Structure formats: C-alpha cells, structure tokens
Amino acid sequence: MKPAPFDYVRADSVEEAVSVLAEHGDEARVLAGGQSLMPMLNMRLVRPEVLVDIGGLPELAHIEDEGDTVAVGAAVTQGDLADWPELGTALPVVAAALPHVGHFQTRNRGTVCGSICHADPSSELPLCLALLGGEVELHSAHGVRTVPADEFQRGVLTTAKEPDELAVRARLPKAQDGERFAFLEFQHRHGDFAVVAVAAKRSGDSVSLAVGGVADRPEVCRWDTLPGDAVEDALNDLAWTLGGGDDIHATARHRRQLVRHLGKRAIDATAADGAGA
C-alpha cells in the first residue's frame, strides 16, 4: 500500500497552484490536508501525475466573517474551524457536525474545503454546505466563478469543479435570527462515515432537511410549511424517494428507517419549543 509515483509541487500562491492545474489538468490533484486523498493514493485508487500542495498557503488559511456568510479558505482545517470562537453562533449546524468528521487527529489536517471537494455522499461538511445553501469559489487560469452547493456536488466523489480549477474557499451562510438548526447522524462507530446523517433548518414556517449517506450526494428537501402532524408522512415519502441501497453497513430499508427516525428527531429539535431534543 504505497502511492504510485508523482511529481510534487509546493505552491507558494493560488496563482501558482492554478497555473500548475492549467498545465496538467486532470493529471494533477490538489493536496491540502490529504485526509481523503492520501488513503486513496496509498491504495493506488488515485494516480495523479502531479500533486499540488496548497496546504501551506497563508492566503488560504483564513476564516473570514463576511457579514452574511463565513468564507473558509482552502487551507483551513476542520480543527481550525472547530476552534473558531464564532462558530457556535455563526454556523451552529457546522459546530454540531464537526465533532463527527473523522477524529481529532484527522481534523487536525483535514480541510473543510477538501472534505467538500472530496464529495463523499456520507460526509458531514458537504451535508452542511447543502443545507445552508453555501457556495464554492473556484479559481482557474480563466478567472473566478462561484458555484452554489446544489450545483457543486454532482454525485459520488464528483463535483462541478473542472480539472483546472482550484477550490479557494467555501462560503457558508450564517445563521440568522430565528433560524434553528439540528444535526444528527447514525454511525456504527464514533468517527466513521455516517450511515445516515441529517441536518435540519427551520426558518419561519419553512423547514429544510438535508440527508447524507442515502443518495449519491447529500440531498436537501425544503418544505415551505411543515405542520407537526405532517412530518412523519413527509419524511416517509422523502425516505422512499431518496432510494439508497444495500451495502455492508446497512440495508436500504434500514436507511429509510433512519431517515424517518433521525429526520423526525432533527426536525422536532428545531421546533420553537425544542421538543424532541
């Protein structure tokens, strides 16, 4: 279990990193924290010609409060974000989800943007990005574009990021007054990828529920109104719609049950009276 050979480029700026990507395109991979990429390199599931290391770029190591959003640079680790003093108020659902992202040792290196770009359908951070309707800022030699969460993650390990693009930051909308959030997940062991993860948001009458671990990417369902007595039926239909298959960790049926069960608990937890928490 050793990586196949590659050239290693330590970029000193975003510009440099982007230029390497422009040159090598699909044959290059970006290395930030490496907590998703390195296992795949070791197993030779991924064999890039060039690795572009952006982990040490100071310009990407910032968490910026932009007013309505929080911009998380591509070198910000999950641990950095968890330690950010404003996290609990600005991004409460992320604060609740982060302890479930791997273990503290992997959070010490694994980046927020790296997890989002890895696009594992069971990952917590893409789930949060989806629920919050965040966006990813992509830089390339052609310029800068911003892709909303719903268009960013496209399927299993697949995103809208083109091979010559570098995800420079993710933007996560901050919690507004009156918004309430909840996060829950079912794992066989602490720190594992979720069998099913849910994140809920209530804003006025509307309720959103993001579900990870079932479909090929986190999916968000938003109800303009969802009275308490309609929650169970709504979740049941959602569970059946999301599909989900059997694997060694769970069956499709178990996943549907978890969507109903966790979904109910999460949605109830966002109710004004806090029932179900």
Add this chain to the structure above:
Amino acid sequence: MKTLDRNGRHPVRFTLNGMPEEGFAEPRMLLTDFLRHEIGATGTHVACEHGVCGACTVRVGGKAVRACLMLAVQADGAEIETIEGLSEADGSFGPLQQAFHENFALQCGYCTPGFLMSLSEYLERNPDPTVEEIKVALSGNICRCTGYREIINASLDAARALRERRQQD
C-alpha cells in the same frame, strides 16, 4: 513554487523531538516510512496506512496527526514529536508512559505509540477530561489487545499527573 521530481530523492529536514534530522525522500514516500526507515526512528508504528487505526500518530507542529497520511516532503521544516521524545530528560518514564505502565494499558505495544501521541496533544487541550470525553478522544485509535478500559484509566491518571506537574511549574 518548488517542484520535486518523482524520480529524485529530495532533502527533507525537520526537528524530531527537538533534534535536527535530515534525510532524503522521493515525493511519494510516506512520513511513516521516512521516520522508520530513512531516519531509523522505529518507535512510530504502521498498521493500516489508510488513516483509520491511529497507530502511526505523531505530532507535527504540536498537532496529533496520522503519519501514514502525510508525505515526508510535507514535513520539511516541521517540528515533529514521536514516542521517542516522551521520556524525561533522565530517561525515566514521563507521566503518560508511567500511567500506561501502572495501569497495564498496553500488551503487544504496537498501537501504543499512537495512543500516547494522541493523548499527548489531547491532554494539553483538555487537561481534565471526563471518561466520556476520553472515550471519544481515543476513538481514532484501535487497540486489539486490551479492553480499552486500562487505557482510559491510564489517560485519566496521566491527566492528573500532568495537571499536578503544571501546578508545580
């Protein structure tokens, strides 16, 4: 920008437990292999090479990380700490080692370096953890010999010893 050619062996320099070390690595060489076979610091163990088991945990810049998920070239210029640096200056057991010893918290000892290095950071961040917090903190390290309880007790003992030491300082 610095480009390291895949076929070359490139110098890697860092401090290991406070002492400067130097060796050469191809870009793809894992930090685990570099530590063990290039420098000869075999105290850090390798058990899964996919980041799940925690046996290879070392501290880089103070942070506990999986050495199997880092390239040696990424460690250039870093401050690295491993199990070899845990003893007191006179060679006697440090508080973590002593607590593990007294609690029978190791058997084969293969996973132990990872537990120790994880705890070495964790107990700095959380000097007075509860049992439940310790369990979660240790959930990224697999041991197959003990029943973990010995390790949990050792962690609590070590935390106490470290707190006392801090008070004395």
Add this chain to the structure above:
Amino acid sequence: MPLHGARPVGYLRARLSPPAKSLMPDFAIPEQVRPEDSHVGRRQPRIEDRSLLRGEGGFVDDVPVKKGTLHAAFVRSPHAHAEIVAIDASAALAMPGVFAVVTGTDMAAETDPMIVGFENPIDYYGLAVDKVRYVGEPVVAVAATDRYRAEDAADLIKVTYNVLPATVDPVAACAPDAPILHPRSDSNCVSKRHFVHGDPDTAFAEAERTTDLTIRYPRNSITPMETYAVVAEASSETGGFDVLSNFQGPFSVHTVMALALRIRTAALRHRSPKNSGGSFGSKLVIFPYIVVLCVLARKARRPVKWIEDRLEHLSASSVAPNRVTKVEAAYRSDGTVTGLRLTHWDDHGAYLRAPMPAPIYRMHGVSTNGYFIRHLEVTNHIVMTNKCPTGAVRGFGGPQLYFAVERMMQRVAVLTGQDPLAVIRRNLIAADQFPYKAIAGSLLDSGDYRRTVDEAVEQGDLAALKKRRDAARAEGRLYGIGYAACVEPSQSNMGYISTVKTGLERERAGPKDGAVASVTVSVDALGSVNVIGDSVPQGQGHQTALAQIVADRLGLTPDDVVVALDTDTAKDGWSIAAGNYSCRFAPASASAAHQAATRVREKMARIAAANLNVPVAEVEFTDGKIHAANNPDNAIPFYRIGGLAHWSPSSLPDDVEPGIRETAMWNAPELTPTTAKDEINTSLAYGFGFDFCGVEVDPATGVVTVDQYVSAHDCGTILNPGLAEGQIRGSWASAYGATFLEEFRYEDDGTFRSGTFAEYLVPTAAELPEIRLVHPTPHPSPYTRLGAKGIAEGNQYTTPVCVANAVADALGVEDIELPLKPARVLAWMEADEPPPSAAVAPDGEAGEPGRPTIDGSGEMQVPAPPQQVWAMLLDPERMARIVPGCERLEAAGDNSFTGAVVLGAGPVRGRFEARIDLTDLEAPRRARLVGAADGPLGSSRGSGEFELVAQDGGTLVRYRYAVELSGKVAAVGGRMVRGAARQLIDRFLRSLIREAGGNAEPEAAGGLSGRLKRLVGGRA
C-alpha cells in the same frame, strides 16, 4: 434544547448508556500469593513496558536488515474463482530495480505442496497454481529494491483469467451441482467424520422431547495491529534458508515449511524477534508466505523482506472458519438435556493449511461443554469455498461450538418454560464429579461450575439486573437477559488433530499426543539469571510472568531475572508444540519454567549445602541469599554459588556438572492419543466461565445496547492479576467486536467486501461497554505445576452467545445471527414499514438485498431515429466517442469490441482492458450487451439490454443493466460503487444523446433533484 447547542449527541448508542462516571472501578482480580511464592500472584508491572513505552520495541520491521535487502509485493486475484490463462511479467522484470518474480508454476516446480494432517485433494503452494480460488489470493510475488517499486512492478504484471462460478456457502458448497474448487475431489466437502459417543440414537428415541436449531456463525478474525512480516534469505552454508518472521507457532508447522522447501528441517533456521504486535492466532498461517519468500529470495539471490499491508491482511491472511451447525437436543420437561446431536459444516475457504481443520477438533472433547450429557453424536463436514483460507483465531473453534450449544440451552429453557439459568445450572457437571471424563474424551481437571455460577450471580447482582429488565419491560421497552457458560480449554494436545482421521488411519500413522513445552534457566558467572523459552509471546507479558515464576524458585526478585523470548530454531530448545496458541502459556510454559527453575534451585542447593555444611533439604533461597533453613545467618550470596559453578568446577560436589543451565522439556501424561472410539482429551487444563448480561433493543434503529455485562472466569491459579485481567478484558473487546461489528463479508458470487478498517469494523474505546468482572473461587489445575489454566479465550466463547441469548430474550426470536448489525436486528422485529404515499414511486434502482450486482434500469429520449442510434451503437469509432473514458475501441469480430477505457468516479480512476459482445441482435430494436473489464482497480463483469422505440421523431432508449464488480474497488469502496456505476451509465447515455446531436446537460445525481422537487411540490 436544540441539538446543536448540546454536546455531541450523534452517536445513538450513547443515548442508552449509563451516565458518565468520573472514574471507573478499580482492579477486579485480587492479588493472591500462594504460601510457597512471593511474586507469583502479584500485580507485577510489566517488564516489557520498559522498551515498548519508549518506542524501543523490537518488532520484525524494526530489526535492521542487510544492505541490499529487497522488498516483496504480491499480485493478487480480483476473482473469487478463475482459471489463470496467462501471466505476463515481462514489463515488470524490465523495470529498473526489479530482481525476481515467482509464480505458482515456479512454486509447483521448486516446492512440494504444504502438507495437512490428513489425506486430501488440495495442493497448496502459497501462490495460486492454474486457478485462483478467492479474492486476494496471491498469484505472483515480485521482489524489488523497495516496497514502492515492488508495487509498481506488481501493477505491471498482467494476469489473464477465465472467470468461473464461485461457491461461498458451506452447505450449498456440498451440493452435487456446486462449482468444485479442487478438481482432484468431486466434492467440496474434503473430510466428513461421524462420531458417536454413548448411545445418542436411544437417547433421542426415548427422549421426552426433542428440538433442533440451526445456527450460522460468521467469519471474523482479530486482525492484530502488526501484520505479517517476513525476511527470508537463502543460505549457501546449509542449502536452506534463514528466516526472520513474526510466526507464532506451533512449531510443528516448521516441519511443514521445511518439507515444502525440500530441505532438512535443521536447514530452515527460523528466528522470531522479541516483540510481536499481537496475533490472536492469525500469525500461525504466515507460514505459506515464508515458503514463498524463501523461493523468491533464492531466485533474487538477495534477502527479501515483506511487510504485509492492511488490505492484504484483511483479504487474504487468516480468518476463523464460519460455520453452520444444526444442533439437536433430547431433553426432559424439567430441562435436563439427555442427548446432543451436532452437525457442523465448517467453512475453511479455499485451502486447508496446517493445522487446519484443527479448530473443530480442538473442541471435540468438550462438545458437551460443561454439561453432564452422556449421549452425543457429532458430524463434521470440512468444506472448501471461494473465500480466504482459515487459520487460528483466539477461541479456536469454541465460539462456533458454544454458540450452538448455549443457544440450544436457551431454547430448551424457552420450550420448557423455565429460567435459562435454571436449565444451565441443572445440567452442569457437579463438583464431586471432577476430574470428569466428558463423553467425547476431555478430562475436565477441576472446578465447581455451579459454585462459579452462584458466585457470579451473587457478586454480579443478577437480582438487580432482573429488576432493571422488569422495569424496562413495564415501560414497553425491549429488554432481555442472556446467559452463557463455557469450559475454557488450555494447552492443546498435539494429538487431537488426528481425530480427523479414522482409527485405522491413525493406527497406520502412529500415535500423536502430548504437548512439550521448553524453558531454559541459566545462572552465569556473576549470578545473573537468564531465562529463554518457546512461548513466542504476542504481547501477553510472558517475560514478566516467567520472571515472577523463576524469581520465586530462586529467592530473587523479577528484576534479577532477564527473560529473552525471541526464538531461534537453530539454538533454542524447542519441540513441535512450541509457540503461542490455545492458552498454552499458563499451563505449559509456566510449568516448564517452574520445572527448569526448580532444577536450577536443586543444583545450586547441592553446591550450597556443601558450603553451608547443612543437608541439601535444609537449604533455602531468600532475598538473593542461599542459607540454612533454621539459621539465616549461615548464608552465602546467590551470586557466589552461581560463580562457583563457573569459576571453580573443581570445588563442586563430585556429581555436580559445572555451569548452571537447565532446560525443562515439560509434558503432561494426561495428554493421551485419540482412542479407538474417537475419544480425545483435547486439552490439558479446563477453566470455566460464566457470563450474564442485559441488553436493550431500540425499535427505532435496531441498535442493541449492552446495558450490563457480568463475566466470571475460574482459571485456577492466577500468575499475575494485571496480566490476567488484561486477557479477559482484551477477549471481551474482541468478542464484542465479533458480536456487534466484525464480519468478513462475501457476496454470493465471492466478491469480497471488507477490505479496509472502514469496512471491517473493530470496536474502539467509544463503543466498548463496561464489563463487570467477578472473581470466583479458583480451582487450580492438578495437572499443571502452578495450578494455572489459560484465561485468554473465555469471552470469545461466552460473549457472542450470551448477547445473542439476551437478544433472543428481548425480541422473542429464535434465529439470531451475528454480528448484530442494526439493519439485521431491525428486520427481526418485523415491524411493518410504512409504504410511500401514492405520489412517490420507489426508486427503481434501489438495490435488492443479498444481490451482489449493481443493477438499474431507465429510459431516455435520444434525438435520432432508431436506425441511426442502432448504427451508432455498432460503430466502434462512434462508440469510442460515446463511451466515457474510452482510449481505444476496435472491432474484434462480428459485433464484438475490445478496447481500453478509463473508468471511475471523480479522482478514483483506473485503466481497464474491456471487451464487449453484442448478442441477441434484433436490428434496429433491441440487443443485449455482455462486457468484461479488467484492470489494477479490479475486475468487472456485466450485461445489459437495450430497446429502441421510435418516439416523437427520435428514439426512446430503454435500458437495464447489471454489473458485478470484484477486486480492489469492491473490497475498499463498497459504499460507493453503486453510485459510481449509476454515474457511469448516466454519462454514457448523455454522451449517446450528444453524439446523436442532442443537448444533454447533465443533471446531478441521476434526476433525484427533480423527484425531490416534485415531492415537495406535491405537498406544498
């Protein structure tokens, strides 16, 4: 309270856990020192820790190797069953730094098949010859300058296979139409033996009642943290090999290796280093790799080192046999069991490797567990399937056996309307029956099983647990209590495996029995004490325990004794039983140490007696002095007597040899051969364990939570409570894993699914519940020197079935299968699942349970008439543009294409050699595709059908597909392959539309977003 404001809450099991304690209870096993000892029985801190805690251990990979040592990697089978058509290693051999390649053909030419304990149709060489028989099987070994290059070379070796149907279930594999693994036999059942002890036919015919139950015990292992490690070098001096490895024994297997290598046993010098990173049995079957590495080293003309990686270990090292057992009981209405019938199908995977099929025979003598059952019938089917071959795993046949027997005791209780504890107690052997000869031959040495049960019940407070259950049930919660008892055998009789042979075959082969243990104690010229032994520790603390034993004999402290347990077959005293397995240490190695130290003591006493002018019988050893028993001042330092034996042989008494070095080769006469009636005393010492537990099942999630678990083990004299407790707690942890998490999963077609530690889940500190240890009154063994019995395996036996019995009690179900994955438990509860509302059609691509395939179907509008679409699909040039990742595609005969494609999901991609055949052509309406793709990431076989329907000036393409994926990606990426396949099909179809001139903007995630919007829209 909003969840996000709380401390992390997500782990659902935590919900049911008792509140956090600030500190856990103290040690459970008290120090108990016998009058004749001063250190044995104490919680002596471990000597081993001194190096291990400083990072100064000596594991194989820590040991420096010669400059120029090469590193090995293996090419492994992606298929469960296939013929090897061709192996092309030319590109690898042309690579700089690659020194040698060895294939199965080379092995068959240069070595003999590795022998097993009975006549069988299997020729096993360590590398696949002609056929591969499981995913992960080594096919080619390559040696290069480092492991990285060795893996590069392995990637370049091209193996062509002809895939065969596979068989994975041990009962189905015995059917006449099952694919045959080993063509020299017409059945996959390579051994079937039938045993009758007592008169079971009459017992069943005359029974008040009978019942039966079929259990399926899963495949698991304990996956040590350190994997296999071998360094092999050819020796021109002996014509043999020098090997360093973490092989654990038994050293009977040394013979197997030497015979395979066609060398004298003495020419195979095997050394094991001082440390091994756990084994739990697995490092027994490292030996085929040693043989392969020897051949590779000889061919490379250099030492070759191989450190197994985790993927290799999980897919292809060693597992416990999974087993199907039909258990039948004859019993009375009061719960007395009068007869037992056990029909086992023991699944050993693709090959038998010595000493397999030992686990089932190791337990044969205790088939009736600790119960007074005098009529027994046992039928053993040893079955070959397309899975990883088996080896030793802690518990060695016990978990499988006791799962059947103890589930049956619970069933008898249910069927007779009694408390399971009463049924267990009623049937246990009575205290006055020891030593007790079990009907299948085990001589149960000592114990008072009912007392142990009573002490466990009392000290573990079963009464309180019952109250908890009653209270939980009163609230409508699903709560159950389970019990399990076990006889814990230790120190195996090397003769038991011969029970696999018929009496006649045994007679021809000659007797096999006993279990020789060797320890050498020496005292040097300055009185330092050195101990070497054959116990090959895997982390249990043998150095510490032996130092305690020897120190006590010689009036020293453990610090005065240096114990070196690395081994060297060229220099050590050892016999075939040497090694670390079946709880051998406490009965055997401890006895040998005691005996060797006693001999040293006797010799030194004689020398001292002459100096002290007292009779030998009055010489005592205390605190580093040798002195007259009744006059401590008449003393001489221990080191002086040691020195005398070396510096002044002339001053020794006449019949005393100079020097002090005593080797004990210790054996127990109770370990006799299998009798003509197939009775066998399988082990020497038998401990007893009894557990009970309370579990709760969450009906919402299927999660089973252990509320309380109580465990009691009587294993005779405790040598060191710290070490003993570590063994019990460690066994609890791995047994918990086997019960809840751990399983090597194979699909019906032999696809392997558990290739990483993210697939094969082992418990961590966060999952493992507390276990409450009860220390019952010990009953020392009369047959071991210190009265000690093994203690390391008890919870492997009790925990899986104890928890299963509790779940059966909670849910009222009969068939409990491990591991207790929530999805499985949820299914047992048979709660009706709410159907979707009419507005929501189930996703047609959802997988069906138990199907190995990734399948799906759908339809799509293509803006071209059917004839045009048809032409596109049959045109290799246009297909090359349509097929995602296609590098080349050419026609290979009528309606057949071959080519190279790069397939994958996101960054995970591999180049595959592909072949597609179009069959059942009905131009331009429908056709069937059959395809195969092979590459380093794995191997895929698939088929699909498409139908073209003219519609709206274009074509409606209806398609169905089923893809099977095996090899690396299937083993490590099982969570995602279905989604990845969906993605590929989607890309293909969109590409088809574009090629037809249409506009096919990809929609994320297979159109799910649209369905979700409709779902909400319909509601809003």
